[in-house]
Amino acid sequence: MKLIELTRFLESLAPLALQESYDNSGLIIGDPKQDVNKALVSLDCTESIIDEAIHNQCDLVITHHPIVFKGMKRFNNASYIERVVTKAIRHNIALYAIHTNLDNVEGGVNTKIMERLGVEKPIVLAPKKNILKKLRVFVPFTHSETVKNALFAAGAGDISNYSECSFSGKGVGTFLANEQADPTIGTIGLREEVEEAAIEVLYPSYLERNILIAMFETHPYEEVAYDIYSLDNTHQNVGSGMIGDLPSALNSKDFLAFLKEKMEVRVIRYTQEPNKPIQRVAVCGGAGSFLLQKAIQAGADVFISADFKYHEFFDAEDKIMIADIGHFESEQFTQHLLLEVIRKKFPNFAIQITKESTNPIKYYF
Template sequence: MSVTCGCVIKIMEKLAPISLALDWDNVGLQMGSPNEKVRKILVTLDITTDVVDEAVEMGADMIVAHHPLIFKPLDRIRSDTHIGSNLSKLVKNDIQVYVAHTNLDRSAEGVSHHLAKALGLNNLEVLDAGGPKLYKIVVFVPKGYEDSIRDAMGKAGAGWIGNYSHCTYQVAGTGTFKPLAGADPFIGSTGELEKVEEYRLETIVPQHFKKQVLKAMMEAHPYEEVAHDIYPLGNKQWNTGLGILGYLGAPMTLEDFANKVKDELDIGYLKIVGLPQEQVQKVAVCGGSGGNLISLAKDCGAHVYLTGDVGYHEALDAREMGLNIVDAGHNATEKLIIPALKHYLREELRGEDVIINTSKIDTNPWDTI
């Protein structure tokens, strides 16, 4: 079976559903067609001129990136600008571009999750829980069809709670209806009131699966007119959101923790807020720019917060509230996701004739002197 760009998109959106992306973000397929065949994929954090040239030299059919190539709407594309030149090269070489940004940040197996794993944190939980809007779907099913309809809805994405699938609740009751002229009833006769033994079957579904779950439900249901209800829910998904909270195996000083971060992220420098000899064990992490979660990290009882791009005033606030900060930079706190994505795609495409490479370009724009 030949792999298409659309196949890769489905695999990526199983890991990081589009519905997890923040409203201001621009994610998904940014260039190309889902129908294009894909034999070579380049995985990268950023799409820079050097990365585009690398993709061309590799003969890549598709780039999978974390940061968007196109963030804001373009009013012109000029080849004498870096963005226009890169877009022209991508079009000329028929390279598809797919982006998973804040949806990957908020994924259950996303950026911060891999950062926490690299540091050996345990007892992990989401720092700022959130996720796609959830709905409860209730459908009324004639006795004998409850299992097949439950299975169809479950396979379409309904009833997933944590590590459990096909989660439903059912209760028996009696349904009534009177077929009118023009009806083609599965049970009963025109003009006669029917009383049927039925089950109320209910389950939950995230917004991005709602359409396909309803389609599967309708196709599996024997009735001409399917009685069902859809309720929006206020529940938050416990395993998706921004940042991770966890614990070191044993307390250590802030200085030792900072050195551990440097070793694990393979960086030569970082910045800290706090006393180097202060003991830390409960750790909050957020890959990328996480300064806006400082107050939440403090409220959750973190001893230290690891992130990147902390602003001057955010650092002042952290010091005032007594929260230790380790700022290892945007690039360093996110780059672990790139080999993780390569591994994920390779496992999902096992047996397919697809080459998957990670970019060799260091896209971090910062140097120290």
Template sequence: MTQTTGQDVIRLFEEWAPQTLAVEGDRVGLMVGTLEQPVKRIMTALDVTEEVIDEAINEEVDLILAHHPLLFRPLKVIDTHTTQGRIIQKALFHNITIYAAHTNLDIAEGGVNDMLADALSLQHTRVLAPTVETPLVKLVVFVPTTHAEAVRKAIGDAGAGHIGEYSHCSYSLEGTGTFKPSEASNPFIGTVGEQEYVEEQRIETIVTESRISAVIKAMLDAHPYEEAAYDLYPLKQQGKSYGLGRIGELQETITLDALAEKVKQAFEVSTLRMIGDRNKRIKTVAVLGGDGNKYVQKAMHAGADVLITGDIYYHTAIDAIEDGFVLLDPGHNIEKIMKMGTVQHMRERIAKAGYDEVTIFESNVNTDPYQYK
């Protein structure tokens, strides 16, 4: 039986949160170790601290899926007398691979910002700050009519043919395929050295660039021919828009004070910073994990009544009050929601892939650096 490697797991993960979604300059991907080794135990973590590494060692973890990059700036030296050096040393000594998914996981559909929006039960959510529109590619594949439906289903299940709220969209034309098998071939249909004519269908569908590898693999697995004939055409129209933050509607209008209590409960924080009129009526909510200082004006212009984010600066708060806007700052650490959210998402993908020997669970270490009195 073939063992599941880190590369197998990361391939599944990046079908959800590809590195191409990350903000330019963000350090995402492999941090320490190798993705080529077998993986049985995976742990999700918000930060990779020495306590988290010790937990991973005790839990015999093979791969840590972290949100915040361990190596955000280039290292000039690995000094094992420093905390970062010890983390790297321990990870390598115990064969623990560290992989970081930062802004790509923030931006991904179903990623950190969607997890935050879902925790608040926001409705009709949309992207707050678009960062990228995914390029589209047209896949054209020629399939014998007897197997056309199987191939059509396989590529649809792999993510091809998404147009708006519709999936498995495709178009077919019937025709005749011709070929002559060589002496080295092992044809599914036809005879070596003889011209063959087969009733085939030309199936056309749209694929996002990030899904091409998965869709092609599914197509080849379902296709009966030894050598499948297919084409890929880049398209000028853009696909789905991705970005940071989400904006949506509460089920009912409430005060900022009431929303603050809801936020504390949803994100499991004991306290938060409230900026602006606590009696302001709130219906439209913007939420953005991490440091959201740059997005206050974006939230105001998008029609939000409030922005929920972390690390608000003093002068950003002053400016918001002057503008009549309100903010809630429950801290950067609310991104810890990604630990269980990633576990739940990846468990489904791992099970579907048949990686029965792989276990994924969340770190129990609280890495919030702040204490409150």
């Protein structure tokens, strides 16, 4: 299989445009046109992971965290990052990372956590703004369905659990073609009136190029009349964290035991137990302290995340229980998520999860 087939599939699930500005998701090392026969999945890319890939004859390593976050000026093996990159290149092993873009989509990292906990109908905790746009295009009635179907096929018209969403208004369009024009309808030099539909559809901005191509390819006019609007609406399926309800409430001690078992953690750092049962659960895989106030505002009884600093625990103010389960621990099942979706799409492709634990933090009991 060509590497680009796999990366295109992963980026259809978690588009690179949805990663945070500081991130470096995507193909880090490798030629998109190269053949890949076997992949190793890991949370992190370390020297031991590259050694495992070499031992198992894997020519691709897929990780959640990118090995390279910023520009590198030297490759003299002075750091583990340089050693990993150098060894991967030397052994022709491609490196691909799917990080905050997978955090920010439904079906991603936080969905996997919610599945582990059995949370019902989770939704995005902090939906993102500045992603949605609206296209309005004027089309003669004779071609309105053709153009509409092309827009849907290109990815327009999806709203939450609904697809092919649009609005059409009826009106009359006018135009007068000059001598240089080649009109589909009408006569040069005479004003023409045509019954038209004004079709409106929403779409995520990162799909704009494909959607406009679909519009131009199917629209009958030489000159297409259309408007594009940037929206303040949040994208309900894209954003940070998730929130939802457990099937039944648990007291705090039972919940902590439940959380420890389901997330397979050894230690939980938590704040004072609330004087109420726990049922509404907010989560954010990895470092999620920036979402604490959102979790409180959404009425969560507990916020499960990682990497809280000492003084940040005070911010709970007895309004919510913070349960810090550790960075690696909160994201460890991302490996299983990637294995599942890739195997489902490419059942004949050889892929396996690492046997190594890349967690740099150890616990002494």
